[in-house]
Amino acid sequence: MDLDIAIETKEKVRNPTIKLNKKLAIAIAALTKSEKKPFDQLVTQEPTNKLIAVHFGVGDQDDYDTICNYVKQFGQNKIMIYPVRNYAFIEFQNIQQSLQLTQSLQIFENIKFANLKYQNKERATMFFYTKEQELIGGGMCDIPNAMRQVNIPGLYLIHDFITPEYEKYILDLIDKQEWSKLKQRRVQHYGYEFIYGDNTVNINQPADKHIPAFLEDVRAKVSDLIKPQPEINQLTVNEYLPGMGIPPHFDVHPPFHEKFVSISLLSGLVMSFKSFKGEEYHLYLPPRSCALFTGEVRYAWFHSIAARKIDKVEGETHFRSKRLSLTFRTIRNDLKCDCEYQFFCESQGYNPLTMKNKNPLLQEYLAKLNQIGIIQDNKVVPNKTQEEIQLLEEQQQQLLQIPKATEVEKKYVYEIYDKIAPHFSSTRYKPWPKIEQFLKSLEPGSLVADVGCGNGKYLGSNPDIEIVGTDRSENLLKICKEKSDAYQVFSADSLRLPLKSEMFDAVISIAVIHHFSNKILRQQAIKELLRICKSKGLVLIYVWAMEQEEKTFNEQDVFVPWNLQFKYEDEKVINQEVQQQFKIDDQKKTVVYKRYYHVFKQGEIEELLSEMPGFKIVNNYYDHANWVVVLQKD
Ligand SMILES: O=C(O)CCC(=O)C(=O)O
Numbered sequence: 001m002d003l004d005i006a007i008e009t010k011e012k013v014r015n016p017t018i019k020l021n022k023k024l025a026i027a028i029a030a031l032t033k034s035e036k037k038p039f040d041q042l043v044t045q046e047p048t049n050k051l052i053a054v055h056f057g058v059g060d061q062d063d064y065d066t067i068c069n070y071v072k073q074f075g076q077n078k079i080m081i082y083p084v085r086n087y088a089f090i091e092f093q094n095i096q097q098s099l100q101l102t103q104s105l106q107i108f109e110n111i112k113f114a115n116l117k118y119q120n121k122e123r124a125t126m127f128f129y130t131k132e133q134e135l136i137g138g139g140m141c142d143i144p145n146a147m148r149q150v151n152i153p154g155l156y157l158i159h160d161f162i163t164p165e166y167e168k169y170i171l172d173l174i175d176k177q178e179w180s181k182l183k184q185r186r187v188q189h190y191g192y193e194f195i196y197g198d199n200t201v202n203i204n205q206p207a208d209k210h211i212p213a214f215l216e217d218v219r220a221k222v223s224d225l226i227k228p229q230p231e232i233n234q235l236t237v238n239e240y241l242p243g244m245g246i247p248p249h250f251d252v253h254p255p256f257h258e259k260f261v262s263i264s265l266l267s268g269l270v271m272s273f274k275s276f277k278g279e280e281y282h283l284y285l286p287p288r289s290c291a292l293f294t295g296e297v298r299y300a301w302f303h304s305i306a307a308r309k310i311d312k313v314e315g316e317t318h319f320r321s322k323r324l325s326l327t328f329r330t331i332r333n334d335l336k337c338d339c340e341y342q343f344f345c346e347s348q349g350y351n352p353l354t355m356k357n358k359n360p361l362l363q364e365y366l367a368k369l370n371q372i373g374i375i376q377d378n379k380v381v382p383n384k385t386q387e388e389i390q391l392l393e394e395q396q397q398q399l400l401q402i403p404k405a406t407e408v409e410k411k412y413v414y415e416i417y418d419k420i421a422p423h424f425s426s427t428r429y430k431p432w433p434k435i436e437q438f439l440k441s442l443e444p445g446s447l448v449a450d451v452g453c454g455n456g457k458y459l460g461s462n463p464d465i466e467i468v469g470t471d472r473s474e475n476l477l478k479i480c481k482e483k484s485d486a487y488q489v490f491s492a493d494s495l496r497l498p499l500k501s502e503m504f505d506a507v508i509s510i511a512v513i514h515h516f517s518n519k520i521l522r523q524q525a526i527k528e529l530l531r532i533c534k535s536k537g538l539v540l541i542y543v544w545a546m547e548q549e550e551k552t553f554n555e556q557d558v559f560v561p562w563n564l565q566f567k568y569e570d571e572k573v574i575n576q577e578v579q580q581q582f583k584i585d586d587q588k589k590t591v592v593y594k595r596y597y598h599v600f601k602q603g604e605i606e607e608l609l610s611e612m613p614g615f616k617i618v619n620n621y622y623d624h625a626n627w628v629v630v631l632q633k634d
């Protein structure tokens, strides 16, 4: 880290943890209010593939394209950007991509910024979040610029198919009918019951529910439109709230006749179309319009509605509101279809469930949809080599395998330290000289990470260097901040540090690695220390030794009691009003908590390291009942 950046950092970063929490609280409050959903359960410390990005929206004066293009560098993603707000939701395909984005922006606030051009880069802050369905309101990163008119074979858009008065009249009546709830939308079916999953109807079983009489005018009008096809005898009503859509599909051939229509009520929105040749169109369906599907578009094009809240139409932004669609179809008498689009035809070998047909043309079509290749001269030409595809798959696989903390760390390390933080801190005030010596030996202006900084005992050891501390325990972090407002600390998982690679001149890990309960986790934690360290930078690691003068361990995996003095404990625990798995020692006036340790045998840390690449051991020694190694990164 350059000296000038380090100085800048000192100027700007006063209280990042608190600032982050405040921003998060504001973001959550805003989200909860605007989305009418509780968002407080959503945020997580564990990295996920999903991010809430605050100060990263068009409300902060950045435009969609700038934001989308920046995010796109890190991988394919879905992004939901609100028109007037200052936050966005981003969902990547994997954790690595989201981590890389956070790492590019947020070394906790202001330390380092990549080549961001947009205005509020310095304030952008990212939070990981969990739940699956929350991005329903999202859309693809590139919101396509839809047209009011497109040339798709067989598709006709009829404007003002019904009058505003008729629309109003039928809307009230439709809303009073009985709705069925799908996962994403509400629907009504008339004439025949729709069988989702099979995307069909039972042609031998007309439903009791007939198309309502108040829709007879519009049904008759559509029947006229589709002549000589037999009259409309089936209706589906779909309700789309802003942010809802329908995935790409084409309506199965039998049991439906060729022609069908979709009438839009209330809000307009954009419907997308894709052909087997790879053509793609986005058409704005205005309110009260009727889209008529015939021939090629009906039989062989996918149609879909992206799950967005906004559409772009000929350069203008369109905010969606509630839309109802009326899809009128005619059910056939038999399941035969003799269309010329055989490779999409269920009655000609196509299986709509598996989306497979032995016909090679369909394979090409699907290949195109899967974007593994492009179609040239009616053949798929892959746009990635076999090796590239394999590499991608391997990378994906590896990422999925970044190990996670087990119940042991959660219960006997993370929870315990958070619990005993003030008491623990009161007993840990004296820095160990050799560690201070190490920090003092670093060049002025060095940037150092103290991963697992605890109560921040070393954060002030050398005023000429810049130290940032991370810990899992919020309560220990609080203590750091109480000690000095200038301490730069934030909460992080040592197994996946939200820090950019190759950033730090030195990294220290004091009494951390011995808290992981298996070798894979210990190695992963060390991998992370090395990753964030610059080439030629130093990594100092302290782990508790099995060989000690005062204590004898019979085993390497041990639970070490912590006698928490009553004055630090909740009265309810002391009086045993709440159920506890901890022992209460009435004589010593303590509650006994257990901390997990893996104590290292002599030579064990070196052995662990011998299986890992990218550094050499430049020093090792024994200090304060700890085995110590100093690594220099290659
Ligand atoms: O809502 C629409 O306009 C289309 C509905 C649709 O595609 C379907 O139900 O198959």
Ligand SMILES: [Fe+2]
Binding pocket: 249, 250, 251, 303
């Ligand atoms: Fe459809």
Ligand SMILES: [Zn+2]
Binding pocket: 253, 254, 299, 337, 338, 339, 341, 344, 345, 346, 347
């Ligand atoms: Zn067919």
